[in-house]
Amino acid sequence: MKYIKFLLILLFAVCIQNSFSSKLEEKFRWKEVSYAWPSDSAMDEAIKSGRYQPENNLPLGLEVWKDKLFITVPRWKSGVASSLNYINIDSKDSSPLLIPYPSWTANSLESDGFTTETTGGRMSAPKPTILDGQLTDNSSIISTFRIRVDECDRLWVMDTGLADILGSNPKQIAQPALVIFDLNTNKLIKRYTIPPEHIKDDTFFANVIVDVPKNGCDNAYAYIPDLGAYATVVYSFKSDRSWRVRHNFFYFDPINGDYNVGGVNFQWKDGIFALALGEQTDQGTRTVYFHALSSTKEFSVPNYILQNETRALSAESYFDYSLVGDRGLNGQSTSEFFDEKTKVLVYTQVNKDGIGCWNSQKPYTPDNQGILDSDSDALVFPNDLKIDRNGNVWVLSDRLPIFIYKKLNPNEYNYRILTGKVGNLILGTPCE
Structure with a gap:
């Protein structure tokens, strides 16, 4: 009798434990990702020109801020429409469209002939992000892997500046840079280009961690690991300079x-x-x-x-x-x-x-x-x-x-x- 009582107690304990345990819940899923294009014709033109090849758009990094869920799409191959994006975290769509951040223009490698802004009810063509190999807008994002939101409502983006990474001829469109946005205004705070002396032959910056002391937004530091050349670049927001650490x-x-x-x-x-x-x-x-x-x-x-x-x-x-x-x-x-x-x-x-x-x-x-x-x-x-x-x-x-x-x-x-x-x-x- 005591043995049966013990088994019942054990069974009850297991059931209680299982009732409290949980697994991850699937929130969103995609077969292929698409974007919130300004119009169907804009998407059709992008596909026709090769600027958007759905099969080459692979989401890699994520971050959460209020009702925004940020998703990065590195330019592994050609045809990536936008590298830095977000969706509404409360979206009822299980496969929501990605919205470029801070804009379509900032994520374009060339003038696409459309923008999310309108003038007098007509679409106005954006300025190209890249012109003769130079950035025309410091808020431009070429290709990013990981991003981080800090306690001060700032989005830190490690932009590799590299496109068609897996292609036969990868393109270093812009120098690697740390790009920081104010999420409350969606405005660029700062673009810090990684100094040439921090970049080696095998350098690859794909992540960023932001360390903010309590009540000290201006005293933030970013740690940027170099997974290819085995180092970490430390950036001081206050002094706007960095140093390369090895170990x-x-x-x-x-x-x-x-x-x-x-x-x-x-x-x-x-x-x-x-x-x-x-x-x-x-x-x-x-x-x-x-x-x-x-x-x-x-x-x-x-x-x-x-x-x-x-x-x-x-x-x-x-x-x-x-x-x-x-x-x-x-x-x-x-x-x-x-x-x-x-x-x-x-x-x-x-x-x-x-x-x-x-x-x-x-x-x-x-x-x-x-x-x-x-x-x-x-x-x-x-x-x-x-x-x-x-x-x-x-x-x-x-x-x-x-x-x-x-x-x-x-x-x-x-x-x-x-x-x-x-x-x-x-x-x-x-x-x-």
């Missing part, structure tokens, strides 16, 4: 450069790519977590080390960096974000079609790594991940390896955005 921990791990995603086997040697900001103290100090994409190890460095140019560039700074731990076999990750409320670090797991987590109050070991969700269809190559101010995690998956090495099926849903509450997702995992 052995920024390199890829040759043991962990092999991937199997969506039926595609490939090898990458991408270095430092993902960064996350830990909990901030009253003095503004915090831990900066980071890892290379082709690695399973997590590292950290205090933010005040990176922000002190003299210290960051000195040989003594080598010992300011720490090994946090190892995620274990097939633990490669493209993106991570620290949730201050739960003190949990959430990250993508590209080889596992999933999203992982680690409670920062526990040792960083494989046993303490949790899986929040895994899906061999909806989470094939989770590429970017953010946590908004309400504790919601947002994930964008895009089947990137199939896009690069094979061909996506236009009759299948290839791109998805999923969401869920961090507090609910960690229930029943080692991160609880």
